[in-house]
Amino acid sequence: MSGRPDFGAAAVAAAAVAAAPPGGVAPVSRRAMNLAHFLVQAARRHPSRPALLCGNLRRSWRELDARTAALAQALAERGIGKGDRVLVHSRNSFEFVETLFAVLRLGAVWVPTNFRISPDEAVYLARAAGIKAFLCEGQSPDHAAAVAGAMPGLALLARLGAGGFGETDTSALIEARLEGAPRACADVDHDDPCWFFFTSGTTGHPKAAVLTHGQMAFVVTNHLCDLMPGTTEDDVSLVVAPLSHGAGIHFLTQVARATCTVLPEGARFDAGELWRLVERHGVTNMFTVPTIVKMLVEHPAVDECDHRSLRYVVYAGAPMYREDQKRALEKLGSVLVQYFGLGEVTGNITVLPPSQHRAGDAPDARAGTCGYERTGMQVSIQDDAGRPLPAGQTGEICVCGPAVFAGYYANPQANAKAFRDGWFRTGDLGYQDEQGYLYITGRQSDMYISGGSNIYPREVEEKVLAHPAVAEAAVLGVPDPTWGEVGVMVCVLRPGHALEADALLDWLAPRIARYKLPRQVFFWEALPRSGYGKITKKLVRDALRERGCLAPAAQAGR
Known part of the structure; x- marks a missing residue:
């Protein structure tokens, strides 16, 4: 598979502009900031401050910028450029982060996997995305062998970390090019793809949601506006989930404000370690899912470690059950931020900020809501025919706005099903009250x-x-x-x-x-x-x- 993906709603909008009558809006290229420029900006303003911490390891913003430029140069030498897809299979690590910005710098497309998938599943993603290169952690030789066997024409197969496969590892590629690697980011347009965000595939094969540079710039801005206002270089963020999906979007938001990010050393979830890191580094924000918040607040370390530095504990993926919400508020105070959003809308549909999280059961507590519409986004509750429903009636949650993805890659059937009259159909059921607060009642399935x-x-x-x-x-x-x-x-x-x-x-x-x-x-x-x-x-x-x-x-x- 190659070529420009079927961009769904974006393609329809572009066609409408191109067909404008005389005197209408002429079609123009919408130049956008390359997302890797967030890193360039952070390195310019705060070169010596830490960008990444993990145990005793440290990367400054200057170092991270230079290393990603060097890796981008290595990829370019193998013929990887604008629009090419690069599959990355790895646990959270410094090397994993470096692949993100190296790929973005080239105007290529980052295609991260869930590191827990099987080799056969990695092959499916590689074929579905039509990848040109594969960067695979050294701990997953079976994944490397499976993908290389299925796609013998890869321009590059390289390791992240030590291992016995591939031509080399990314660190060696970087070290050989640190001096003199060009630092400029490739020119990109608003609708140029930057990230294939694969759906979880809980109801079938995963689909590649196409995220673009312009769309993601809006998402990052909106995250800072609605989820974590006031975030600066003095904040510290803790990674609690795989950076391949929602946590990666959260991470980009931190980079946009030169906020240091802390990675746990352990490969497995350890609530005690996480609370010790919060205390040690003065962590101010983290992103996770309701089940992880539940495990964190029910672990004894929550009472043993100082977590008063926390300002925002952002959770998404599902609404938090009310009883779990009450316990979290009791333990953590007014720091919970909920958002509702699918990968296709990049987590950008509604928000319930700390001020709206109430521990009591008074009527204004709005128990069960996932909040109100995010800035610039609109929600519509629709029946099966696409008709909007009044407040209080349950229907499918549909959404429009700049955060909606460009469409599924090379999947016109899925795009036709996902979009209706310009609305993206989430597949979630819910209703809005008279004030516009959204309540999710479940998936249609x-x-x-x-x-x-x-x-x-x-x-x-x-x-x-x-x-x-x-x-x-x-x-x-x-x-x-x-x-x-x-x-x-x-x-x-x-x-x-x-x-x-x-x-x-x-x-x-x-x-x-x-x-x-x-x-x-x-x-x-x-x-x-x-x-x-x-x-x-x-x-x-x-x-x-x-x-x-x-x-x-x-x-x-x-």
Whole structure:
């Protein structure tokens, strides 16, 4: 696959301008800032200040700028240039960050993977993106071999770190070119792609959402405006999630303000280590997902370490359950920032700032909301025919604005399904209240119909999480010969608690309509999580099947 992707809404808009009648707007090239210029700016203003910290390792802004320029030169020597896709497979590291800015400098397209994917999945991403080069961590030789075997014409296969494959490693490429590497960033237009943001693929093969330089400049500006106002070079950010996805967008925002970023040394999530880093470095912000916030605030280290430096704990990926939100506010104070946004809108649909997070249950607390529209963005709740619905009615959450991606790469069928009358269809269900606050009731694929009634799993999950013994819960619909579908619930209990299914259902019965009660309840030690720490219904359903928990009719269901 090669050539310019089908840009969906962006292509439609460009065509409209090009077809303007005499006296209308003439088509012009919209020059944009290359995103790598954020790094150039930081290096100019604060050359000696730390850009990256990890244990005893340190990179200054000057060093990071020089190293990415050198790596960009090495890639250019292999024929990699504007529009070419570079697949990068790695855990969080200094080297991983260097690939981002090296690729951006060239006007090429960064294609990061979730480092937990299998070699076969890496091959799929490589083919779907039509890559020209592959930069792979030394710890993943099987991924390198699989991609190289599937795409023998690669211009470059290089390692990040030590290993036994590839022509060389990126550090060697950089060291050989540190002196005299050109520092200028390639010229780019507003709609030039810079990042292929692969969807999680929970309902099928991942799709490459095309993010562009102009779109991402707006997203970074909006993050600074709506999520972390007042961020400067005196702030410190802690990485708590893979930089290949949402945390990478958050990281770009830090670079735009020359904010130092701290990477944990451990390869695995360690809440104790994270809280020690907050205390040691005076961390002021972090980005994560609700399940990780929950684990952080329930770890003993939250009471042992000084975290008063925190100003913003940004969470996204899913709304936080109300009971978890209350505990987080109790432990951390007024620092929570929620945003709602898919990769296709680069996390840029709504915001619930610290001032709107209330610990109590007063009417103005708006329990369950994910906030109001981000600056420059508009939300529309629509029915199946695309008609807007009034306040209080549930429908599909649709959005428009400068943060919406350009479209899926080389996937016109997906683009046709994702866009309607200029609106991007998120696939999430929800409603807005009279003041415009958005409430998510679930994914379209999560909702199930039992006896003709729509049931939204999140409503049931919110109720059951108020039980003092329940730490986590997931509800999903499974096929049933009588009712069409019925609910199945999986719970994780808090340490030291015991509970029977009948007792939990008896407790739940007066708190929710009878038809919404799950028909089966299972207690597990843990719920399965995606590579980004999220609990998805697909993973729970797969685990139920693997454990033989579903009846034959449900086993054969969706």
